Amino acid sequence: MNKLDIKGIELLAFDADDTLWDTQSYxxxxxxxxxxxxxxxxxxxxxxxxxxxxEIANLPSLGYGGKAFxxxxxxxxxxxxGGKVSNADIEQFIAIGREVLEIPATPLEGxxxxxxxxxxxxxYRMVLFTKGDSLExxxxxxxxxxxxxxxxxxxVSTKTVKEYRNLCRHNGVESCNMLMIGNSFKSDIxxxxxxxxxxxxIPYGRLWEHEVCEKYEHHNYITLNKFEELLQVLL
Numbered sequence: 001m002n003k004l005d006i007k008g009i010e011l012l013a014f015d016a017d018d019t020l021w022d023t024q025s026y027x028x029x030x031x032x033x034x035x036x037x038x039x040x041x042x043x044x045x046x047x048x049x050x051x052x053x054x055e056i057a058n059l060p061s062l063g064y065g066g067k068a069f070x071x072x073x074x075x076x077x078x079x080x081x082g083g084k085v086s087n088a089d090i091e092q093f094i095a096i097g098r099e100v101l102e103i104p105a106t107p108l109e110g111x112x113x114x115x116x117x118x119x120x121x122x123x124y125r126m127v128l129f130t131k132g133d134s135l136e137x138x139x140x141x142x143x144x145x146x147x148x149x150x151x152x153x154x155x156v157s158t159k160t161v162k163e164y165r166n167l168c169r170h171n172g173v174e175s176c177n178m179l180m181i182g183n184s185f186k187s188d189i190x191x192x193x194x195x196x197x198x199x200x201x202i203p204y205g206r207l208w209e210h211e212v213c214e215k216y217e218h219h220n221y222i223t224l225n226k227f228e229e230l231l232q233v234l235l
Contacts, residue, residue: 002222004198004233009124011173012234014115014150015182016130016137018204019227021105021144027069030096034073037092041080051076063157065133070097105140108204110228115149121235128153129167129180131187159187161194168197181230185215193218202227 017023035047042050054076055069062068073093077085119126128150130137137155141147154170156163168175175195181202182188189199199221224230 004200004220004222006179006198006234008177009179009198009234010177011168011171011179012118012124012126013129013167013178013180014126015180015184015188016128016141017132018183019108019181019188019202020111020128020146021103021107021140022204023103024204026100026103030069030073030100033096034077034093037089038077038080038085041082041084047080050080054079063133064131065136066097066101067133067136069100070094073097101136103140105144107144107146108227110226112146112149114228114230115146117231118234119149124234125151125171125173127151127167127171129156129159130154131156131159131163159191161191164191164195164197168195189221193220196220200224200230200233202230 014020031048031051034051035044038047041047051072055072058068058072058075062071070093073096074090077089077093115126118124126149128141128146130153132155134155138153141153147153152171154167164178164180165175168178171178175192175197178192178197180188180192180197180199182199183202183204185201189201192199197220201221201223202225203223222233224233
């Protein structure tokens with residue numbers, strides 16, 4: 001395990017989806033069923049690729065999350081099929097989208113124990129910092145049962161340098177005294193490094209294509225294999 005200097009760290013910020021609980025596998029399963037349903041209108045790869053492009057094109061206006069995902073499913077199906085999808089098909093797409101909105105948000109292995117021990121240590125202020133639809137993310141947070149371990153929760157539309165600076169200001173800490181923990185280098189690590197903060201990357205499963213980016217070495221972040229390894233670094 002690589003070393004990370006945590007001297008001066010006051011604020012721990014945790015990503016939610018695919019850091020504290022599994023999310024991406026539910027989206028992957030939904031897209032898989034969707035592409036198979038639209039097989040009369042093209043190959044699996046073709047349907048998948050154009051849906052992804054539609055989803056990305058909708059981000060500026062719809063943002064992240066299950067509701068935006070559902071709208072993209074329906075819009076894309078109508079366009080791909082030339083308007084030939086039936087009402088019954090659309091009802092199935094809506095059902096697929098609702099399943100994504102209602103994922104169980106069950107904490108991943110070791111998450112609850114780790115958060116509990118970090119909280120008990122009293123060494124840090126702990127905040128859940130996630131992006132997406134506010135109502136949807138709040139619902140997942142409540143279902144997870146993890147809220148007692150956090151001092152606060154902040155839900156933002158995206159994670160850039162601006163949002164991380166605001167996070168530090170809201171919590172009364174300098175950026176150099178903040179540590180972000182998450183599964184995406186693009187959203188959880190790179191912006192934090194840009195403002196002089198520190199990060200811990202914990203990859204989980206398959207990363208959404210939109211979050212894939214070139215990683216680089218930096219003395220202010222390390223990569224861990226398991227969430228529980230945080231205890232060796234932080235306590």
